[in-house]
Amino acid sequence: MTDLTELTIAEALKSLKNKEFSATELTNAYIQKMENTREYNAYVLETPEVALAQARLSDERYQNGTNLTLDGIPLGIKDLFCTKNIRSTACSHILNNFVPQYESTVTQHLLNAGASFLGKLNMDEFAMGGSNETSAFGPVVNPWSSNEPLVAGGSSGGSAAAVAAHLCAGATGTDTGGSIRQPAAFCGITGIKPTYGRCSRWGIMAFASSLDQAGPMAKDVRDCAIMLRAMAGYDAKDSTSVDIKVPDFEQVLEQDIKGLKIGIPSEYRPDGLNKEITALWDKSAQMLQSRGAEIVHISLPHTPYALPVYYIIAPAEASSNLARYDGIRYGLRINGEKLDDLYINTRTEGFGTEVKRRIMIGTYVLSAGYFDAYYVKAQKVRRLIKQDFEKAFEKCDVILTPTSPVSAFKIGDESMKENPINMYLNDVFTVSVNLAGLPAMSLPVGLDSKGLPLGMQLIGKAFDEETIFKTAYALEKDAAFKRK
Amino acid sequence: MTYTIKTEKNEWEIVCGLEIHCQIISKSKIFSGASTEFGDDANENVSFIDAGMPGMLPVLNKECVRQAVKTGLGLNAQINKHSVFSRKNYFYADQPNGYQITQYEYPIVGKGKVKIDLPDGTSKDIGITRIHIEQDAAKSIHDLNPKKTYVDFNRAGVGLMEIVTEPDFRSPEEAGAFLKKLRSIVRYLGTCDGNMDEGSMRCDASISVRLKGEQGLRERAEVKNVNSVKFAMQAIESEAKRQVEVYEQGGTIEQQTCRFDQATGQTKFMRKKEYADDYRYFPEPDLPPLDLTDEYIENIRAQMVELPDAKKERFIRDFNLTAYDANLLTESRETADFFEKAAKGHDGKKVANWILGDFFARLNTDKLTLEQSPVKPEMIGQLVDLITNNTISGKIAKDVFALMFETGQSPIKIVEEKGLKQVTDSSQIEKIVDEVIASNADNLAAYKNGKTNLFGWFVGQVMKASKGAANPQVVNELLKAKLDK
Numbered sequence A: 001m002t003d004l005t006e007l008t009i010a011e012a013l014k015s016l017k018n019k020e021f022s023a024t025e026l027t028n029a030y031i032q033k034m035e036n037t038r039e040y041n042a043y044v045l046e047t048p049e050v051a052l053a054q055a056r057l058s059d060e061r062y063q064n065g066t067n068l069t070l071d072g073i074p075l076g077i078k079d080l081f082c083t084k085n086i087r088s089t090a091c092s093h094i095l096n097n098f099v100p101q102y103e104s105t106v107t108q109h110l111l112n113a114g115a116s117f118l119g120k121l122n123m124d125e126f127a128m129g130g131s132n133e134t135s136a137f138g139p140v141v142n143p144w145s146s147n148e149p150l151v152a153g154g155s156s157g158g159s160a161a162a163v164a165a166h167l168c169a170g171a172t173g174t175d176t177g178g179s180i181r182q183p184a185a186f187c188g189i190t191g192i193k194p195t196y197g198r199c200s201r202w203g204i205m206a207f208a209s210s211l212d213q214a215g216p217m218a219k220d221v222r223d224c225a226i227m228l229r230a231m232a233g234y235d236a237k238d239s240t241s242v243d244i245k246v247p248d249f250e251q252v253l254e255q256d257i258k259g260l261k262i263g264i265p266s267e268y269r270p271d272g273l274n275k276e277i278t279a280l281w282d283k284s285a286q287m288l289q290s291r292g293a294e295i296v297h298i299s300l301p302h303t304p305y306a307l308p309v310y311y312i313i314a315p316a317e318a319s320s321n322l323a324r325y326d327g328i329r330y331g332l333r334i335n336g337e338k339l340d341d342l343y344i345n346t347r348t349e350g351f352g353t354e355v356k357r358r359i360m361i362g363t364y365v366l367s368a369g370y371f372d373a374y375y376v377k378a379q380k381v382r383r384l385i386k387q388d389f390e391k392a393f394e395k396c397d398v399i400l401t402p403t404s405p406v407s408a409f410k411i412g413d414e415s416m417k418e419n420p421i422n423m424y425l426n427d428v429f430t431v432s433v434n435l436a437g438l439p440a441m442s443l444p445v446g447l448d449s450k451g452l453p454l455g456m457q458l459i460g461k462a463f464d465e466e467t468i469f470k471t472a473y474a475l476e477k478d479a480a481f482k483r484k
Numbered sequence B: 001m002t003y004t005i006k007t008e009k010n011e012w013e014i015v016c017g018l019e020i021h022c023q024i025i026s027k028s029k030i031f032s033g034a035s036t037e038f039g040d041d042a043n044e045n046v047s048f049i050d051a052g053m054p055g056m057l058p059v060l061n062k063e064c065v066r067q068a069v070k071t072g073l074g075l076n077a078q079i080n081k082h083s084v085f086s087r088k089n090y091f092y093a094d095q096p097n098g099y100q101i102t103q104y105e106y107p108i109v110g111k112g113k114v115k116i117d118l119p120d121g122t123s124k125d126i127g128i129t130r131i132h133i134e135q136d137a138a139k140s141i142h143d144l145n146p147k148k149t150y151v152d153f154n155r156a157g158v159g160l161m162e163i164v165t166e167p168d169f170r171s172p173e174e175a176g177a178f179l180k181k182l183r184s185i186v187r188y189l190g191t192c193d194g195n196m197d198e199g200s201m202r203c204d205a206s207i208s209v210r211l212k213g214e215q216g217l218r219e220r221a222e223v224k225n226v227n228s229v230k231f232a233m234q235a236i237e238s239e240a241k242r243q244v245e246v247y248e249q250g251g252t253i254e255q256q257t258c259r260f261d262q263a264t265g266q267t268k269f270m271r272k273k274e275y276a277d278d279y280r281y282f283p284e285p286d287l288p289p290l291d292l293t294d295e296y297i298e299n300i301r302a303q304m305v306e307l308p309d310a311k312k313e314r315f316i317r318d319f320n321l322t323a324y325d326a327n328l329l330t331e332s333r334e335t336a337d338f339f340e341k342a343a344k345g346h347d348g349k350k351v352a353n354w355i356l357g358d359f360f361a362r363l364n365t366d367k368l369t370l371e372q373s374p375v376k377p378e379m380i381g382q383l384v385d386l387i388t389n390n391t392i393s394g395k396i397a398k399d400v401f402a403l404m405f406e407t408g409q410s411p412i413k414i415v416e417e418k419g420l421k422q423v424t425d426s427s428q429i430e431k432i433v434d435e436v437i438a439s440n441a442d443n444l445a446a447y448k449n450g451k452t453n454l455f456g457w458f459v460g461q462v463m464k465a466s467k468g469a470a471n472p473q474v475v476n477e478l479l480k481a482k483l484d485k
Helices: A009-017 A023-036 A048-064 A105-112 A157-164 A181-187 A221-231 A275-290 A303-324 A339-350 A353-366 A372-395 A414-418 A420-427 A431-436 A465-479 B062-074 B172-189 B229-248 B294-302 B308-319 B323-330 B333-343 B348-366 B377-388 B394-407 B411-417 B426-438 B441-448 B452-465 B472-483
Strands: A043-046 A074-078 A116-121 A170-175 A190-193 A213-218 A261-265 A294-298 A398-402 A440-447 A453-460 B011-023 B085-089 B099-103 B112-117 B123-135 B139-141 B150-152 B159-165 B201-211 B221-226 B256-261 B266-272
Touching (some): A009 A023, A023 A048, A048 A116, A074 A157, A170 A181, A190 A465, A221 A465, A261 A275, A275 A294, A303 A431, A303 B085, A353 A372, A372 A431, A398 A465, A453 A465, B062 B294, B172 B229, B221 B266, B308 B348, B377 B411, B426 B452, B441 B452, B441 B472
Parallel strands (some): A074 A170
Antiparallel strands (some): A043 A116, A190 A213, A398 A453, A440 A453, B112 B123
């Protein structure tokens, strides 16, 4: 019998409709695999009884023909999403006992589409990190590891590993500076960060409000299309969500990409860039070209400023967003003599090193006397970065770049521990997209000499995920990446 | 009227500006759907947003925006079509998010002005610097337990308008007049209930002093959260005097924050301003900037109610009232409405006299509000008419008025039922006069012999015999003619 967990969402939906197996059987297959595959540390909370109860309802709907768009599909949920009556911690000690009494809009949309939730997935604490090593629950191990344990990437490392190891049919992720795309690339799966405003942020614990966006992480492009359609949509509860129709992304997948202009930004090819990645990038461009797409060389001149701008704006917003974790109303509380002691004790014990570092940076850049030099300036440059893309998109329809300058590295890398900047440099290809609010996908296109997956990034115009989807679908076919 | 603090050596002038926090009248909070009801059980009206739960996002309540625009128009101020929300970051137990959503660089309302009327009959314009909208904090309760502080989040997220004035006040009276005027305006507009004792209107005063004629400003002290007009005036006066004393003894004033002690009437030092928090303001990323259209603003302008100043002018013009009376009658919208109803079709000036005199006095004695008054406005108009057309005398009117209060009946009905109608028919009165003279021959003789002060006695007898209904003027004329014959 085939391993049901290896089916894509599209395949599973087809079989469920044909009653080849039940949602309960599918769910049990995942639960079994989760129990047998805990070495990746992908889940921080398994909720098999929740998933089975939801699967039973899906089976009823399949029986009476009222089945929904994602009915019976078992998903993993990044722990940054608040899930009603299910512990949600952002993988931080400060929320170790937090059980929300509300469901995030995105996960509610998935539930409304009939999906079931297998559990909560590991991540970097409050989504701050690029290797899933800052989690209070310990690092996620990349399923592609052989001799030594490798990172799954971050912050959505648990989501990427769970999808790669077939511990869920698909997963939710969030992306503030590359947190969907980079782990997707490291784990050989597909993930898309949609346009800012496409998915509601309501009920997702905020890291950097102006950059955060939820998106799907799945086995392939089609599954991402199916999931994103369910997740997206205007939400009056999020004033930054945009009231724009959500297209049926799956409909455009097979569309011809002939004549489509693919932009290649020269600034994304620094001298020292990994040769294997450069080669794969060129190869990807050629594959698209051979399908009739046109390669256009473009310039995104403010690219070198993206990382510093990001590491000012994101921590600034984070320092304020994380102020609510004060031990007063919920979460961890370590008492003290006075109110200030309570704050200091609780936050000292509750937050990890990376989160503290970013709160410090953010507090600093917003302080009187520094605000103009850092925050205000960064916002100005952010506008220039956005304009770079607007100009580039006058010449092309979609931009192709590598997702990450490296493949998965080993857990506990000394150079990154010693100097966090080395870790931040991994975000060099992804952060601009968040600053500009654009949609971007990472899909696996090949392996490096170490046998590790490498991902390509496709960046689209605002609210034009459709062009990304059809380009990615074509590239996926030609790259013929073999999933784990 | 110039107010100064005179000492042996110098003459000092007060420079004062006010910041008034007004709770916006709105069913729900400014960024959540929770109720704003005052007086509910603790933590009854708290949404996940108000409690600062993870992942919660603010959504701007349009009604609060409308109320702020209305208030801005009421204070003759510039409405800023583009305004921006900011976060003011600080930790406190009653601040659930660790920041307050407010407006900083770009407030919704800009410069405006308010005319205040002073007791000496002069008036003065007070400059409005800005109005911004923001959320209120929760309430810390320290006195339930000696070791614990409790927090009631009902107030957390209630919409506030912070109204900031220019440092235009030169006396406690001016500040008091402004607070009363502001309260009157927001109550007219229905944008804030203005109840300072309930905390729905709270006042901070920035106070400094300088020598008369001195240019520039000296260091100021900010007195926080004063909760009545009287206390605000006291706080300004006592703080100014304290500063004068410090200067005269050769000391200096440092920028500082104080509170007002109601028991002593003095200001108490709280903290030096140099240790003030750095609030790390930055634009609120969860809310887009607020952009208003001309159409939206004009729409609100078109629906504005008549405000006290305009009403006052109209009352003076249409009813021939004195400025003083018009001022008193327009202080509250309810009184003004009552007066207008009463005066409609009657002698407005006389109606005003009755309302401001006997009517208010009686309400006061009976401890009744205008709403509870058994006397309806139309009845006062009717009463005035009864006097004007000589149906009753002024003296009888007082009795009728008392009966109106006791029975709630109209004066017309009372006069009719009690037969209080004044007799002006001189043949009827002449009959009584003749009778009185005929049956008092001795007094008539005495009068004739020069005891003319008996005239009053005769008048009294006639009035008594007519049960007070005779028109006193007619009685006078007839008696005079008959006695002096």
